[in-house]
Amino acid sequence: MANRTRTNRNEFHLSDKDQFILDEKFKLSGMKSKSESNELCISFYKFK
Numbered sequence: 001m002a003n004r005t006r007t008n009r010n011e012f013h014l015s016d017k018d019q020f021i022l023d024e025k026f027k028l029s030g031m032k033s034k035s036e037s038n039e040l041c042i043s044f045y046k047f048k
Contacts, residue, residue, distance in 0.1 A: 014022065026037040 022038065022041070025041060026034050029037045029040070031037045031040075
C-alpha cells in the first residue's frame with residue numbers, strides 16, 4: 001500500500017468482545033500493520 005496523506009480521522013469505540021474479535025482477525029490476517037488490517041475490515045463492511 002502506497003504512503004498517502006489521510007486528512008479525515010475516524011474513531012470508534014468497541015466492546016471488549018468486539019476488540020477481541022478484531023484482534024484475532026488481525027492475527028489471522030498475517031498483516032504487519034494493525035491499522036491496515038482494520039482499514040481492510042472496514043472497507044468490506046456493509047453499512048445499513
